[in-house]
Amino acid sequence: MRLILSFTLISSLLFSGSSFAQLQSRNASSNNANSKQNNQEQAPDTTKVNEYKPKVPKEFFIPTGIRIGTDLVALGIDAFGGKRERYEFQADIDIHRVYVAGSFGTSAYRSTGEGFDYSHEGNFYRIGLDANFLKYDPDYNTFTVGIRYATANFSEQLNVNSTDGVFGDYTESFTNDNVRARWFELTTGLRVNIFNNFYTGYTFRIQINRKIFNADEFRSYDIPGFGKAEFNNRWTFNYYLMYRIAWKEKGVMKRTR
Amino acid sequence: MNLIRNFIIILLIAAVIACDVDSNCGSIAVNYVTLSSYTTNLNQEESLAEITYDSIISPQTDSVFIKDSTTANLILPLDPGSSQTDFYFYYNEGGDTISFTYGKRTRVDSPECGIDFEFVGLDTIFQTYDSMIIVNDTLRRTINAPNIKFYINQ
Numbered sequence: 001m002r003l004i005l006s007f008t009l010i011s012s013l014l015f016s017g018s019s020f021a022q023l024q025s026r027n028a029s030s031n032n033a034n035s036k037q038n039n040q041e042q043a044p045d046t047t048k049v050n051e052y053k054p055k056v057p058k059e060f061f062i063p064t065g066i067r068i069g070t071d072l073v074a075l076g077i078d079a080f081g082g083k084r085e086r087y088e089f090q091a092d093i094d095i096h097r098v099y100v101a102g103s104f105g106t107s108a109y110r111s112t113g114e115g116f117d118y119s120h121e122g123n124f125y126r127i128g129l130d131a132n133f134l135k136y137d138p139d140y141n142t143f144t145v146g147i148r149y150a151t152a153n154f155s156e157q158l159n160v161n162s163t164d165g166v167f168g169d170y171t172e173s174f175t176n177d178n179v180r181a182r183w184f185e186l187t188t189g190l191r192v193n194i195f196n197n198f199y200t201g202y203t204f205r206i207q208i209n210r211k212i213f214n215a216d217e218f219r220s221y222d223i224p225g226f227g228k229a230e231f232n233n234r235w236t237f238n239y240y241l242m243y244r245i246a247w248k249e250k251g252v253m254k255r256t257r
Numbered sequence: 258m259n260l261i262r263n264f265i266i267i268l269l270i271a272a273v274i275a276c277d278v279d280s281n282c283g284s285i286a287v288n289y290v291t292l293s294s295y296t297t298n299l300n301q302e303e304s305l306a307e308i309t310y311d312s313i314i315s316p317q318t319d320s321v322f323i324k325d326s327t328t329a330n331l332i333l334p335l336d337p338g339s340s341q342t343d344f345y346f347y348y349n350e351g352g353d354t355i356s357f358t359y360g361k362r363t364r365v366d367s368p369e370c371g372i373d374f375e376f377v378g379l380d381t382i383f384q385t386y387d388s389m390i391i392v393n394d395t396l397r398r399t400i401n402a403p404n405i406k407f408y409i410n411q
Contacts, residue, residue, distance in 0.1 A: 112368065114369065166318055167336040168318070171338075217363075221364070
């Protein structure tokens with residue numbers, strides 16, 4: 001599983017790298033063309049670099065629509081996993097090249113093993129910003145990097161039914177009510193328009209600096225939206241299907257030639 | 258473009274950090290308390306003192322932990338289903354009692370490895386030895402010193 005996700009990460013980074021290289025080379029060639037023209041028309045000034053930065057119209061910063069969607073990985077786990085029931089919804093609103101993104105999810109998890117029965121139930125949400133680097137795309141496809149603040153609220157129960165070699169059988173029940181966890185995420189994601197206003201794409205998340213509060217009776221085992229609580233840092237992957245509800249035509253920067 | 262390159266480098270570093278190692282059923286927690294018996298000389302220098310036990314038992318189990326044995330170091334298991342374990346020490350000339358109390362930190366290791374307990378806050382609510390010191394109140398495999406030192410007159 002890790003191999004597949006590593007491959008996906010590397011391939012996406014390569015894809016993004018090649019995209020930027022392409023954009024850079026295009027910009028460079030257009031800059032070269034501009035500078036050649038300038039050199040011919042104006043008096044030669046070798047110390048000044050003539051950089052043309054197109055001014056972004058103010059109306060570009062007015063949100064033009066909201067993309068809402070669901071995580072297909074969570075639905076797949078629900079259908080085939082058996083242990084976990086998770087639903088996750090994501091939405092983002094554009095402010096020119098910055099997207100305000102948020103997601104909300106619910107999770108119910110049950111795991112039985114050698115002498116124990118564990119379950120949790122709760123919800124989680126994430127909120128943050130994404131920066132889009134595909135500024136010339138007329139289909140509003142996005143390649144983003146971003147940050148998130150995430151928090152989860154849940155209750156968990158642990159029933160122990162075990163046998164000690166000396167003292168014999170014993171049974172215990174532990175409950176952690178109103179547990180809260182929080183962490184931060186560094187994200188990178190791609191959204192591609194597939195038809196009409198439908199978009200699909202992934203978000204790769206590196207989850208860091210996890211903290212747990214109010215887990216008094218036993219150590220938390222699994223956190224909604226995060227996963228195994230024994231890790232302070234981990235990574236995860238979502239694949240979204242999204243629909244864009246537009247209330248205004250989105251302006252796209254024109255490429256300068 | 259430098260911003261993007263820096264962010265991708267940060268992302269890769271964070272990805273490496275985020276790849277924590279999965280559990281392999283290893284635990285440093287143990288379910289037994291270690292005790293060593295000492296005697297002191299006139300200069301208050303302590304030395305291990307072997308004691309001959311007829312038996313060591315706990316009323317919470319039928320097991321006999323030691324029978325007709327001479328030793329200075331003891332390993333006694335604690336009851337994971339209770340917050341207190343009592344031990345009776347019998348010798349030729351009488352006996353002693355220790356009642357240990359403790360807390361537990363419970364965690365799920367994995368479905369395969371099961372539950373892991375860490376005994377913490379080891380204390381005594383009753384004991385009949387001349388003097389006793391709790392050296393380590395958390396039961397861990399990695400601690401070399403005994404959890405309990407008790408002193409006898411020889």
